[in-house]
Amino acid sequence: MARRKRRNHSPTFKAQVAVVALKGDKTLAELAQQFEVHPNPVTDWKSQLIERAAQVFGEGNPPAPDPDLKTLHAKIGQLTLENDFLENALTKAGLLSAKR
Template identity: 45%
Template structure:
């Protein structure tokens, strides 16, 4: 059984870039770099999906959540905690010692 290979991000980027160029098929790249074709496809897809982040502004502020939306989310969390506790207690009462306590 072969030991699992850990490839560096630089290697993955290089191979993914060659796969994007499509000068060689995935099977040929697989043979050239000794990497499974499915893995090459995964790296290629990840490179294409994350390509836009390379052009994002570095100092760009993350999306701001409004105070009203934050309050709404906190109240929803509180509601879910109360429901969970209620159901856990009801379950414990129904099942007795067989039930698991959260």
Template identity: 40%
Template sequence: MGRRKRYSPEQKVNILREVLEEGKTMSEAAAKYEIHPSMILAWRKQLFEGALNLFEIKRTDITEKAQGKKSKALEAKIAEKDNVIAELAQEVLELKKKRVGQS
């Protein structure tokens, strides 16, 4: 009984490229590399499923970046409001001191 030949990811991509880009039939590629055509179909399925995940990740990255920017803008706004509140509190305290001094 023969040993199974293992193909590296690079080899799998090259075989799929021959089928998808260069127009070879799966049967031709399978015969050339001495593999069953169903293996090429399985690799193609993995390729496209992986591509879906790749595009989803990019969309998620964009959303996270946008939320990060929005979060920083909100934090800056809160810091500005905190400063205004602190200034107003200081003014109120000074007014109370003046009022107590006048009594």
């Protein structure tokens, strides 16, 4: 008797199954049969969704810090300077057309 290979389910699939399980329209056995998985993972995914639902709406995640505009402007200036330098060097070497 050949064993079936272990399947790895994508996070999207797990979320879809967990959401359907949360709705409660079908029994656990019906969901397992519909999605062709064992009932245990369905239960696990449902509980994981419930536990981590607050993280989706921002609780537990610190807000992203505001970017330092002075540093970003300095980086833009540096990259512009490097691009100009390389363009001039390549044009002088004949590797880049001057028409650009």
